[in-house]
Amino acid sequence: MVRVRLAPSPTGAMHIGTARAGLFVWLFAKQHEGKFILRIEDTDKERSKKEYEESIISGLRDLGLEWDEFYRQSERTEIYHEHLVRLVSENKVYPCFCSKEDLDIERAAAEAEKRSVIYSGRCSNISPEEAKKRIEDGEPYTLRFRMPKEKIGFDDMVRGRVEYDGSLIGDIVIAKSYDEPLYNFVVVVDDALMEITHVIRGEDHLSNTPKQIAIFNAFGYEPPNFGHLPLILNADRSKMSKRGGDTALVEFLEKGYMPEALINFLALLSWHPKDDREIFSKEDLIKEFSIERVQKGGSIFDYAKLNWLNRQYISHIISTPDLMTRIERFIPSDWKPTAAMIDSVKTRLDTLAEIKEALALYFEPLSYEGDLLHFKDKKDATIPNLEKILSVIDIADDSSFLSSESVADMLSGVVDPDSKGEYLWPLRVSLSGRKISPGPYEIISAIGKKETVSRIKDAIAKLK
RNA sequence: GGCCCUAUCGUCUAGUGGUUAGGACAUUAGAUUCUCAUUCUAAUAACCGGGGUUCGACUCCCCGUGGGGCUGCCA
Secondary structure (H helix, E strand, O other): OOEEEEOOOOOOOOEHHHHHHHHHHHHHHHHOOOEEEEEEOOOOOOOOOHHHHHHHHHHHHHHOOOOOEEEEHHHOHHHHHHHHHHHHHOOOEEEEOOOHHHHHHHHHHHHHOOOOOOOOOOOOOOOHHHHHHHHHOOOOOEEEEOOOOOEEEEEEOOOEEEEEEHHHOOOEEEEEEOOEEOHHHHHHHHHHHOOOOEEEEEHHHHHHHHHHHHHHHHHOOOOOEEEEEOOEEOOOOOEOOHHHOOOEHHHHHHHOOOHHHHHHHHHHOOEOOOOOOOOOOHHHHHHHOOHHHEOOOOEEOOHHHHHHHHHHHHHHHOOHHHHHHHHHHHOOOOOOOOHHHHHHHHHHOOOHHHHHHHHHHHHOOOOOOHHHHOOOOOHHHHHHHHHHHHHHHHHOOHHHHOOHHHHHHHHOOOOOHHHHHHHHHHHHHHHHOOOOOOOHHHHHHHHHHHHHHHHHHHHHHHHO
């Protein structure tokens, strides 16, 4: 039984990188019919915040990445305490009384000598009895893990064989005290107890892996399989951060990028199918995804491609009725756009948020200069042509306004095919008030006879 | 500084010893069109460098170089 986890720390709004890791982990679980576990890593009390945990939870829900089990590390302190006691009693972990100042000096010395920064091991030989007494006397301490001085290797699912040297890592601090365990330790205890089979996470954890494997071994637990995903990069190839633009999932959602497009985009960032398809639903991905095909190198977050994908979903993939419910949050509540209105503007949008501006011509009074009505230099044709069109529309019955095709039909007798622009440009501007807009037939079928007549009359009035 | 990871068009990538190095985004041009967008067509554009191995390297090995991550009593 495959059991995988997403283990974010709630120290900021859900990061787009966490969303990508979540997607890959979720896909891995789904295609192996395994369990997806969400574990909030909130052992750092200063930096962890409830609101960030909520951001992660709602982000995952927005993307439709539902989890099967949920844990919060802050609720598991006793478990970690017991495990700490166990390793201390087995002398695999020892209390260290070195002060921060002592360690700073060691670090500076190591850097000056151009070697790895490794703990000297000064406290490693203090007898358990003495250590116990000093702790009871209230002396500040940390707990250090005796790192085996040997090669520690593993077969990474995306990178292949990776090897570190334990003697270059040194005895690491795994807890600030018995009740304040640290990341590398709690991860191992949880992954072991939760029977995680595959640890899939960002490459920024690659160098934590040998430390964790050593701790697994100390407990006698079998380490899981590891797979490290490449990082998402800023345009300058640094780790994607605030500096390079938006990094919070919610910011993308608020701008009107759709979950489907985001998932599609994130999947293609460092993963590629066997063929050349670009459009993938979550269901497609469950079928096609394979961790062996994920890229090793980091990839730059390409906004232009995201825009293109989002546009594909808006204009061709998501149905208009579905779109209608999704745009509600982006437009004033008294706007009730029809399907025809949405259809007329949807190919012109990069994001859903842009629909407010696009739909304004249907819900706000038109404001434009009369000169805009003239097609190129054909000023004299404007009024007569609008009047000709108006006369046809005036006597047409409602069935002619049903679709842009029927509108085109209705006007086919009056619009001269050899000088279409002299008819359609003034018509379109009188209906939209804009240089750039949907076509006149589309607008007419969207607003209906009465409003069409009124707008054309307004246009003629502007020129008289 | 140390350790580790990594390297194909501007970007995302296909490619697993013999290919006209393929696709997508972006860009440019053209077609369609009243405008814009959509759609369609085409074009420009890449194997980081140097050594090996081999009949033959983008592909395998080594050394550089570039980029990145980690180097916390953060995760």
